[in-house]
Amino acid sequence: MADEKIINKLLENYEGLMPKSLIEELRSKLSKIDVDEEKLRKIIEKVYKEYVDALVEPGEAVGTVAAQSIGEPGTQMTLRTFHYAGVREFNVTLGLPRLIEIVDAKKTPSTPTMIIRLDEEHKYSLEKAKEVASRIERITIENIAKSIEYDMINSSFIIEIDEEVAKDKGITKEHIIKVLEKLKIGNISVEGNKIIISCNVISPEKMKKLREKILNLKLKGVKGIKRVLIQKEGNEYVIYTDGSNLAGVLRVKGIDPYRVYTNNIFEIAEVLGIEAARAAIIREAYKVLEQQGLDVDLRHIMLVADLMTATGRIRQIGRHGISGEKSSILARAAFEVTVKHLLEAAVRGEEDPLEGVAENVIVGQTIPLGTGMVELYMRFPQRGK
Amino acid sequence: MVKFDIFKHELVPKARILSKEEVENLKKTYGIRKEQLPWIRKNDPMCKALGAKPGDVIMIIRKSEIAGEAIAYRYVVPW
The missing domain is CATH 3.30.1360 (Gyrase A; domain 2)
Structure with a gap:
């Protein structure tokens, strides 16, 4: 068995250079094999090199890759809305319609639901859970x-x-x-x-x-909560609701306010902040894809969520959000409502610095991606020297 | 009832305000201006809880399934 002290000492140097999960994995795996310090050092070095090689390189079109990676499996999703078979009496929008709802940043989902977990006192007995549920149901x-x-x-x-x-x-x-x-x-x-x-x-x-x-x-009861349902999960009782009102439910006694969940992303943004909304977008989108049996890497969804929340409020992906707020006229015109954008730009006498991908494709230049990102500037010899 | 602390909620990551020197360091390491970071509004519940003012930079320590822990920054904007 390799000495834990040596492993810890060696791994300390990589703190901040490699992600925490990778360091933890190394720590647990290395402690199980029997090698000397020199070999340990080499293993860690090799792992670090592999990690750096796996990183996204500057100029990689991550957005395009994310769009394709979510879009292609999306075509395989059934257009028909399927409803939950697991939870009795409840219909929850799933599949493509739900995914569209998420990326379009709809103010309220078509089927708002909450998952309310209870505090220590109430979560183990059905009687007490019913008591809380009756306080919530309107x-x-x-x-x-x-x-x-x-x-x-x-x-x-x-x-x-x-x-x-x-x-x-x-x-x-x-x-x-x-x-x-x-x-x-x-x-x-x-x-x-x-x-x-x-x-x-x-x-x-x-x-x-x-x-x-x-x-x-x-x-x-709480405004907006139309129905409640008590379900047993493991050894605790959980309340599912039809209708959502995060701010209202948080005020109810007997719930665990730190584990309340709603599928209404705007409510989360309002009550818990934009960072929580980002986490909720990822969770909701991933849930939909996973439920449909589509294996999309979480990082693509994270990129989408990052972009949607980048301005501090939730923006949709589309004409009224990210695509409509691009700085380049040509890129906007290439997306939707072409004439309107071109006309407005012409009236105002706007300029397009041709910095993005779409506009350079239009004018037929090298696109600023990968090796095309690099630009050369010449320094002219200064006069008089 | 005890005051609701949003940082205890499972969806909310830990966060703190960066000091002036840390902000300078951040700008130097990434070669960017503060405004080029993602934004957070000053009346965002998280900003209110931290007492952040416009112009501050907030460091967010997200729990990530992939990296274990991921650090992100947000610039506080006044709207």
Whole structure:
């Protein structure tokens, strides 16, 4: 067995030169083989050389390679939206539509969901998890009412409460009455499982509006969370939700605020910052590709995420984002809405320094990639010397 | 409830503000201006938590699946 002290001493010199994961791998593998110091040094040197050789060289078209590496498997993805078969009752957009959503930086995903993990106290028991879930799920009168009728003769609303549902959701009649009283529309009385609100005589249109208002009255929960589902993962209970509201859920007691996850990237950017949004883009995009069985290197997706978040806010890849904000007129014109860009540039008398790839292809020059990146400047002999 | 510390969230990487000398070093090693770094807005939750002002450079220590740990920088912009 090689001496750990020697390995550590040798590896110390490469701290910062090689990535941490590589150094750790070397450390664990080297400690298992039996070689002397000289050989160890040679092995590490060789590994370092291989690492440097594997690095991307200056002038490599990483963006193009990333585009191709994501685009080609993308053509193999089914255009049809498949839905989750694993999680009951939930539909989550996956596949190409979801990938498009991510790179187009849509403000809200078509199926927003959250994964909420619970704190130490609540995560091991179903009862306690249900308690937290009931604090999160948004419940309106509509959810617990069997029927709502308008009695024309007495000009009153009759809400019939489904007592079983109400009990299941943990809502008492007193609570409902309290909320209804805040509306201030008339006297409230209770008859068995019916709540009667008597109000002044009103027109049918007003009645309809009022009915809507009563139905959408919030009893409890977080805004935007339509449904919750408790699932067991390993030995802990996890709450899945339909609908997403990160800022709202973070305020709920009983959750683990540091492991809450949503698929709404803009919410993450707002609450946790642009760096978290970058991580979320990578995670979401990779999840989609992985789920479809496509083996895309994570680094291509990282490049996309880096580009999308480079200005401190999330930009889409496309006409209204990265491609539309290129400095070169010709490159923009080559992408989409050609005439508009050319016309505007002509009106303003803009110049194109021909620094990018697309514009040099257009004019037929060497493109600034690889060896074409190098430019020669001549220094003229100065006069008088 | 205890104040929510965004740096404890699993999606948020560790970060700190670079000192003046460190910024100079950074500029020299990469041969760039500060504005050429990726940006971060001054009202970004991370900037608020760190107390970073426009013109600062933030060093971000990301956890990376590939490299184990990756260091990135962001320049704080006032919008």
